[in-house]
Amino acid sequence: MSISMVHAALSGLKSCQQDIGTSMDVVTDVAMDLVESHETEHSSSVKELQDMILECASLDREINCFSDIVERLSSEVSQLPPEALFSLSVNVKEQFEQKKASFSDAELHNHQKVVAFKEGVGSALHQDNGEAAENVDEDIAVTQSQVIFTCPLTQVEMENPMKNKVCNHHYDEGAILAMIKARHKQHKKCRCPVVGCGNLDVTQADLVLDQLLKRKIQKRNSNKV
Numbered sequence: 001m002s003i004s005m006v007h008a009a010l011s012g013l014k015s016c017q018q019d020i021g022t023s024m025d026v027v028t029d030v031a032m033d034l035v036e037s038h039e040t041e042h043s044s045s046v047k048e049l050q051d052m053i054l055e056c057a058s059l060d061r062e063i064n065c066f067s068d069i070v071e072r073l074s075s076e077v078s079q080l081p082p083e084a085l086f087s088l089s090v091n092v093k094e095q096f097e098q099k100k101a102s103f104s105d106a107e108l109h110n111h112q113k114v115v116a117f118k119e120g121v122g123s124a125l126h127q128d129n130g131e132a133a134e135n136v137d138e139d140i141a142v143t144q145s146q147v148i149f150t151c152p153l154t155q156v157e158m159e160n161p162m163k164n165k166v167c168n169h170h171y172d173e174g175a176i177l178a179m180i181k182a183r184h185k186q187h188k189k190c191r192c193p194v195v196g197c198g199n200l201d202v203t204q205a206d207l208v209l210d211q212l213l214k215r216k217i218q219k220r221n222s223n224k225v
């Protein structure tokens, strides 16, 4: 085993982790569909979906923990004589088991995507009230929705609206990630591109996919046709 193999395995694990994230978004979407369909028996299925989300969150947490340990230990190992590499996997296993023992189920409920799931299902449940309110003044609703549906960076309608948890602004996923990356490359912070916003440091960790908004945009577009 060599260090480059460790890095290759790690990047494989990371891409697997991305797939888990995508699956969690899909599960949330399905749960919201279910709630919106007004099936009277949806509550047990939503519960099942929530269990799935929690399982994914647990897996995601384990991958984070595991890759942190591997990254840390393998960078330590690179400073040591080659024999040190032999004990790497034993050490990783040991530290991983230790860390895992300290995990709690309660903290899974704070996982970004679990929170998004609950918010999504919750707002789908209350959507009827929201729609009624929108009809009160359609002109205002239209103007507001145009503002919200448009990405401040691309000036076009968002495909994957990401909400910034810190300042509550929205941007399209591709555009904001590209901007963060470009700024960080210059070793600068990425300030929120919304005019007048005081958030001077937008990071990827602050961004969550706004499923409800995404669905609103999709729904509006399907109504147009």
Ligand SMILES: [Zn+2]
Pocket (backbone or CB within 6 Å): 164, 167, 168, 169, 192, 193, 194, 197, 198, 199
């Ligand atoms: Zn902002």
